[in-house]
Amino acid sequence: MAATAMDHDGGDMVTPGELLGNSLTLVAGRGAYTEGRSVRASVTGHRRIVPPAPGSDDQRSTVEVVGHKAHGAVPQPGSIVIARITKVMARMASADIMCVDSKAIKEKFTGMIRQQDVRATEIDKVDMYQSYRPGDIVRAVVLSLGDARAYYLSTAKNELGVVSAQSIAGGTLVPISWTEMQCDLTGQIEQRKVAKVE
Amino acid sequence: MEYVNPLTGFRVDGRRPNEMRQLKAEVGVVARADGSALFEMGNTRVIAAVYGPREIQNKGQQVNNKEALVRCEYRMAEFSTGDRRRKPKGDRRSTEISLVIRQTMEASILKDLMPCSQIDIFVQVLQADGGTRSACINAATLALADAGIPMRDIVTSCSAGYLCSTPLLDLNYVEDSAGGPDVTVGILAKMDKVTLLQMDAKLPMDTFESVMGLAIEGCKAIATYIREVLLENTKRLECQRG
Numbered sequence: 001m002a003a004t005a006m007d008h009d010g011g012d013m014v015t016p017g018e019l020l021g022n023s024l025t026l027v028a029g030r031g032a033y034t035e036g037r038s039v040r041a042s043v044t045g046h047r048r049i050v051p052p053a054p055g056s057d058d059q060r061s062t063v064e065v066v067g068h069k070a071h072g073a074v075p076q077p078g079s080i081v082i083a084r085i086t087k088v089m090a091r092m093a094s095a096d097i098m099c100v101d102s103k104a105i106k107e108k109f110t111g112m113i114r115q116q117d118v119r120a121t122e123i124d125k126v127d128m129y130q131s132y133r134p135g136d137i138v139r140a141v142v143l144s145l146g147d148a149r150a151y152y153l154s155t156a157k158n159e160l161g162v163v164s165a166q167s168i169a170g171g172t173l174v175p176i177s178w179t180e181m182q183c184d185l186t187g188q189i190e191q192r193k194v195a196k197v198e
Numbered sequence: 199m200e201y202v203n204p205l206t207g208f209r210v211d212g213r214r215p216n217e218m219r220q221l222k223a224e225v226g227v228v229a230r231a232d233g234s235a236l237f238e239m240g241n242t243r244v245i246a247a248v249y250g251p252r253e254i255q256n257k258g259q260q261v262n263n264k265e266a267l268v269r270c271e272y273r274m275a276e277f278s279t280g281d282r283r284r285k286p287k288g289d290r291r292s293t294e295i296s297l298v299i300r301q302t303m304e305a306s307i308l309k310d311l312m313p314c315s316q317i318d319i320f321v322q323v324l325q326a327d328g329g330t331r332s333a334c335i336n337a338a339t340l341a342l343a344d345a346g347i348p349m350r351d352i353v354t355s356c357s358a359g360y361l362c363s364t365p366l367l368d369l370n371y372v373e374d375s376a377g378g379p380d381v382t383v384g385i386l387a388k389m390d391k392v393t394l395l396q397m398d399a400k401l402p403m404d405t406f407e408s409v410m411g412l413a414i415e416g417c418k419a420i421a422t423y424i425r426e427v428l429l430e431n432t433k434r435l436e437c438q439r440g
Contacts, residue, residue, distance in 0.1 A: 013429050013433070015343070015425045015428050016306075016343060016348075016352050017386065017387060017388035031348070033348070033350070035350070035389070040351070040388070042308055043343070043348055043349075044343050044429070044432050045432065067346050067432075068346075068435045068436060069233075069344070069346040069435075071250075071251060071346040071347045071348070072250070072251055074251050074312045074314070105252075107253060108253065109252075109253045145313060145314050149257065151314075
């Protein structure tokens, strides 16, 4: 209920192409774009004005259009994604990106984690099979749009890496250190690049 | 044959020369698609479904890495015309109309916000009674807006012709097959810019201007209707969400 109250402040509904204001007094935020001197809406939704950040040089307010149905997310460089590992090879691992910035997407995108992007230290001594296995769920950051085949992902940070995995015996793996996880059924220890989950 | 009655001024279906057929639109008809719409202009019924932005399926088609790839396919259902059609897609007319719709919608979609992805627009004609091209563009606009894909403006399209020395708005199949000129115009409604202009047959220049002007007025009327439909749909979804 509180969320709806926030959506309605600023009120009026706009459709694509409608004039929201002048680009001298407003900055185009999400759901709006600038064309010459005017700022227009690009999706259907409620118009919302966000006041400028107190320390910034640009004292113009930002106008946003909050739509009921945002289009499916597309991974951008810098966004945190959740992916499932599909293939592990000697120098890279393939993954299916399933969530972008905590928004699930309907159809998967393909990502790739290279050997040098698995962790931050000793990158040339990385063994891919001891970092990931097919079926692991990992949290990664998008490095770039990559080549034609896949986005480039990286897990070279403490909070990135394997979030959830299944052991060989079929039980859930519980993290016990940076590089080890333990099966809860058999007690067997397996190697992974583990994410530090808060 | 007299397409405009000289005494009363009515056309074959009882409309006035500057009167459009009845419009009806419905949003969200295909549940599986990201956005969809059903658009009717008189007896012409068209359904559009939009999928995207999603991963590019055929990497060979991608020309520009920094923009989304827009694909469009136009089909006519076999039962859409009087005689059952043999080849619903792949014939030259369908290929041409697919290209035309794609170029028209590409002018409005903000492609650089979704790099490395693909947007598919599928339009199918369920019932054809003249003006299918325009109905498809209007349906595609509604479907794209329903999918939440950012656009510069609402694209609307309408056709106009010139029979019995009168500019006629929104030709139906009978008037279209009369052999007279048929001007199809597509505009970005609020920004007043033309994205599609097609004509077959020939017209003298000043007559052309009046016919095109009539078509543009028709487009603006459709834009007002489409805007109402979108606002209505958003209000209904918000009520459902609570």
